[in-house]
Amino acid sequence: MKRFLGFVNKEFLHIFRDVRTLIILFGIPVLQILLFGFVVSTDLKNAQVAFLDLSQDEMTQKISDKICSSGFFRRSETLLSYNDIDKVLRKNKTKAVIVFEKDFGRNLISEGKATISIITDGSEPNMATLITNYVTGIVTSFNMELAGTQAAGTFLVQPEVRMFYNPSLKGHFMFVPGVITLILIIICALMTSVTITREKEFGTMEVLLVSPLKPFQIILGKVIPYFLLSFINVILILLLSWFVFGLPVKGSLVLLLAESMLYILMSLTLGILISTVSKTMQQAIFISLVGMMLPTILLSGFIFPIENMPAGYGWVAALMPPKYFIIIIKNIMIKGTGFLYVWKETLILILFTLAFTGLSIRNFKIRLQ
Amino acid sequence: MKEAVISVKNLVKKFGNFTANDDLNFEVYEGEIFGFLGANGAGKTTAIRILSGLSAPTSGDVTVAGYNAKKQPEQIKKNIGYMCQKFSLYEDLTVKENIMLYGGIYGLKKALIRERTDLLLEKLNFREYGDRLISDLPLGLRQKLAFSVAVLHEPKIVFLDEPTGGVDPITRRQFWEMIYEAAGRGITVFVTTHYMDEAEYCDRISIMSEGKIVALDTPADLKKQYHAASVEEVFVKIARPGNN
Numbered sequence: 055m056k057r058f059l060g061f062v063n064k065e066f067l068h069i070f071r072d073v074r075t076l077i078i079l080f081g082i083p084v085l086q087i088l089l090f091g092f093v094v095s096t097d098l099k100n101a102q103v104a105f106l107d108l109s110q111d112e113m114t115q116k117i118s119d120k121i122c123s124s125g126f127f128r129r130s131e132t133l134l135s136y137n138d139i140d141k142v143l144r145k146n147k148t149k150a151v152i153v154f155e156k157d158f159g160r161n162l163i164s165e166g167k168a169t170i171s172i173i174t175d176g177s178e179p180n181m182a183t184l185i186t187n188y189v190t191g192i193v194t195s196f197n198m199e200l201a202g203t204q205a206a207g208t209f210l211v212q213p214e215v216r217m218f219y220n221p222s223l224k225g226h227f228m229f230v231p232g233v234i235t236l237i238l239i240i241i242c243a244l245m246t247s248v249t250i251t252r253e254k255e256f257g258t259m260e261v262l263l264v265s266p267l268k269p270f271q272i273i274l275g276k277v278i279p280y281f282l283l284s285f286i287n288v289i290l291i292l293l294l295s296w297f298v299f300g301l302p303v304k305g306s307l308v309l310l311l312a313e314s315m316l317y318i319l320m321s322l323t324l325g326i327l328i329s330t331v332s333k334t335m336q337q338a339i340f341i342s343l344v345g346m347m348l349p350t351i352l353l354s355g356f357i358f359p360i361e362n363m364p365a366g367y368g369w370v371a372a373l374m375p376p377k378y379f380i381i382i383i384k385n386i387m388i389k390g391t392g393f394l395y396v397w398k399e400t401l402i403l404i405l406f407t408l409a410f411t412g413l414s415i416r417n418f419k420i421r422l423q
Numbered sequence: 424m425k426e427a428v429i430s431v432k433n434l435v436k437k438f439g440n441f442t443a444n445d446d447l448n449f450e451v452y453e454g455e456i457f458g459f460l461g462a463n464g465a466g467k468t469t470a471i472r473i474l475s476g477l478s479a480p481t482s483g484d485v486t487v488a489g490y491n492a493k494k495q496p497e498q499i500k501k502n503i504g505y506m507c508q509k510f511s512l513y514e515d516l517t518v519k520e521n522i523m524l525y526g527g528i529y530g531l532k533k534a535l536i537r538e539r540t541d542l543l544l545e546k547l548n549f550r551e552y553g554d555r556l557i558s559d560l561p562l563g564l565r566q567k568l569a570f571s572v573a574v575l576h577e578p579k580i581v582f583l584d585e586p587t588g589g590v591d592p593i594t595r596r597q598f599w600e601m602i603y604e605a606a607g608r609g610i611t612v613f614v615t616t617h618y619m620d621e622a623e624y625c626d627r628i629s630i631m632s633e634g635k636i637v638a639l640d641t642p643a644d645l646k647k648q649y650h651a652a653s654v655e656e657v658f659v660k661i662a663r664p665g666n667n
Contacts, residue, residue, distance in 0.1 A: 060527030064516065071515045257509025264475045264505040264582075265528045266497065 057267060061275040068249070069279055078245065083237045083287050087294050090229045101185060102130035104142050104151045111159035117170070117196055121152065126188050143175050150174040150185045230295045231383040235376045236350055237291065238284055238314070239321045244342035245280050246325030251338045254329075269418065277322050284321075288314045304390030310383065313400065317379045320403050323410035324375070330417035350376045375406045425452040427486075428579055428611050429474060434483035436469050443469040445634035447483070451580075456602060456612045458622045460658060461631030467615050468584070470631075474613070475582050476500045488579040501529070504573035504610075508585035511569050514558040518549065521557060522572055529576035536575075543571050563594030567601060574605050581605065583614040587621065599624050619655035628654065630661050637661050 069075050103121065107114050122129050130148045133139065142148045153171040155161070162168040172189050174182035250273070253259040262272050288311065295301040303310055325342070332338040353367065354376040363371065371377055378399040385391045393400070429451035436444040443466045451457045461467045472478040474487055476496030485492035488502040505511075512521045519540060526536035544550050547567060557565060566586060574581050583602075587595045599621065606612050614625070622628050622642060629639040638645060638661050642654050651657045 057528050057530055060524055064513070064520070064524045067516055067520065068513070256514075257507055258511055258513060260477075260507050260509070261505055261511040262528075263477055264500060264503070265525075266501045266530065267528055268497075 058271050058275060061267060061271070062278050065249070065276055065279045069283070075245070079241060079283055080287065080290070083233070083241075083291055084294065086233050086237065087230070087291055088298070090233055099126065100128045101126060101150070101181070102148045103127045103185075104131040104133055104139075104148045105129060106133040106136070106139065106151055106153045107158075108156040109154050109158035109160075113159035113162055113168070114154040117154070117193065118152070120196055121189060121192050124188075124192055126192075127185075139173060143173075146175075148175075149181055150189070152189065230291070230299070230301055231380055231387055232354075234288060234291050234314070234383060235317075235354065235380050236347070237287065238318055238379075239324070239350055239376055240342070240347055241284055241287065242280060242318055242321030243325040243328060243346050244339065246277055246322050247328035247332065247338040247342055248335050249276055249280075250326065250329035251332050251335050255334055273326060277326065280325075281318055281322060284318045285311075285315065288318075301387070303387050305386035305392065309393055310386045313379070313382050313386065313396070313403075316400065316403050316407070317375075317382075320375055320407040320410065323407050323414065327410045327414045327417070330414050349374055353377070354380055375403060378402050425455075427451065428453050428488055429457075429613065430484075430486040431474075432484040434470070434473065434485055435481050436466075436473060436478070437481045442634050444473070444480075447636055449629055449636060449639055451611060451613060453579075453611055454606055454609050456606050456614065456624065456626045458625030458628035459613060459615045459631070460622055460628055461615075465631040466634040467631055471582055471584055471613075471615065475503055475505055502579045504576065504578040504581035506569050506573040506581070506583050506586050508588045510565065512557045512565060512572065515556060517554050517556055518544070518560075518568060519553050521568075522575065525572045526575055531576055539575055543575070547571065563590055563597075566590055566594065567598060570598065570601055570605075574610055577608075578610065580611040580613060583612065585615055585617060587616065587618060595621070619653065619658055622654040622658070630658060632661060 069079070105118050107118065118129070121127050131138075131142055133142060133151065136153075139151045139153075142151065151173045153173065155169045155171070158168045158170075170193060172186050174185050176182055250259075253262065253276075259272075263269065267275075292303065292310075296303075324346070328338055328341050328345075332341055349370075353363075353371040354374050382396045382399045382403075385396050389395075427450040429449075431447050431449050434444050434447040435442065445466075447470060459467055459470070469478070473480050473485060473492055476487070476492060476499040479493050479496070487499045490496075490498040490502070492499060513524070516524065522540045522543070523533075523536055526539070527533075531539075540553075544553055547564075549564075549568070552560060552564070557568075560568070570581075570583070570586060573583075587598055590598065595618070602612055602614070602624075614621075616622060625642065627639065627641050628645065629636050631637065638648075638657070640648065645654065645657050646652065649657045649660050651660065
């Protein structure tokens with residue numbers, strides 16, 4: 055046991071002495087969380103909107119004030135005619151133009167309905183959809199206020215797009231599980247496969263194998279530090295997403311941490327497996343990055359929904375372990391469901407772990423003979 | 424009375440159809456410096472891996488430090504030291520940390536490791552290097568240190584697989600002085616090398632060719648036997664008969 059602890063200690067020394075390793079371990083996760091959170095945010099904030107008010111009455115004033123004070127939009131320009139719309143959108147600063155029809159207020163009172171047009175820049179489809187949804191939401195709430203104050207008749211401002219707005223849908227909620235999934239598999243698979251092949255490449259593996267340390271102790275000794283550091287990483291990411299983005303863990307924290315441990319374990323066994331088939335560090339890095347990271351991003355449902363993929367891709371995606379962890383973590387973090395809802399995925403992760411371990415042992419034995 | 428610490432009888436190692444070691448028979452005695460020569464691919468590395476408990480023989484009887492190589496490789500590992508041609512110390516650890524690590528792996532107590540570390544650094548005039556990283560040391564110093572670490576736990580046998588590759592002549596000389604000193608303490612030295620002048624320093628040498636041991640004797644007797652002026656001549660005559 056003492057021999058073993060000394061060996062584990064050595065692995066920690068390797069990690070803490072190498073700035074690059076430390077950056078990959080802790081710098082990248084923090085950076086990714088902040089990057090995804092602030093830059094790739096799918097929330098709307100201060101989007102520039104121009105107004106073309108052909109009516110200029112009290113109602114249009116109220117609605118445009120409401121839109122601009124929502125925090126989602128800022129008035130960029132006030133247009134005078136339809137001809138200006140194209141010009142202002144082409145400048146690229148303004149993301150949408152909101153048009154009130156002529157006699158907006160009068161129509162609303164006399165006929166009970168009036169039309170507001172939302173013209174968006176279709177070259178940015180995501181932004182366009184977001185803006186229409188948000189504006190529609192604001193108009194709807196305006197309608198409700200109107201109905202409340204003037205109980206007599208029903209007035210209706212009709213937006214030209216359908217209501218599709220969910221105020222609680224925040225972008226961060228979607229990517230935190232994805233980032234945790236991605237980070238863990240990169241750190242665990244990449245770092246363990248590299249650290250093991252490094253020993254092979256430098257010839258220190260021979261010396262270790264000739265020593266009284268047993269092969270499983272060598273592997274375990276190399277893996278334990280990464281297990282602990284990855285676990286610290288999970289906690290770090292959760293804290294960060296809580297304090298910076300206000301994303302709580304709705305379900306059981308204990309369950310979430312336990313599932314994370316299982317996923318870390320699986321990724322580590324995958325890293326070991328990669329190390330048994332690669333002779334050099336470059337090879338290990340290549341397999342880990344190209345073989346693991348890209349499929350994880352593209353096929354695990356992290357960014358692109360698996361439901362939208364053609365049938366063949368869905369099958370490939372089914373072979374991606376991260377897919378199952380994303381389901382688990384989303385369920386626990388966002389939906390707040392318990393173990394009963396994720397036991398299948400958990401079982402699949404356990405099976406992956408066992409399979410990777412078995413294959414590694416087989417490869418290792420072949421190599422020794 | 425010479426006592427055999429390595430005894431090899433009818434050792435055969437096959438990889439599929441390929442026979443890497445073909446019926447090897449030899450003994451190595453306690454405190455002896457045994458040179459293990461042969462061209463690349465002659466089967467030296469395979470034999471060393473079997474002797475050090477890394478791989479099991481296909482057939483034959485191999486006893487190292489009193490333990491059977493097939494049945495008790497773990498016992499063998501505790502009683503041998505090993506240094507290979509590729510560098511065996513960790514470059515990002517300091518000299519003292521490396522010693523502490525290997526001492527720990529071989530189950531030495533911390534106090535004992537410290538004591539031996541001091542002794543070792545003193546002997547090598549290494550004192551000021553104790554807290555330096557290995558990557559800061561010149562290659563010659565590293566090799567000497569690697570050897571000292573390989574015999575730190577006072578093994579019965581130390582296996583050196585081309586220990587002096589890429590080292591300058593002066594350092595090689597000093598290195599061999601260390602080997603002599605270890606042998607003087609009763610540690611048996613089993614060494615492979617490409618340098619034929621080093622083969623002359625050995626008590627006995629064996630020469631392997633195509634998986635077989637084709638010659639085994641003291642350097643002096645071999646030279647007499649083959650009417651050669653140096654071990655190098657003997658080697659060329661034996662290992663590459665076609666060149667004659």
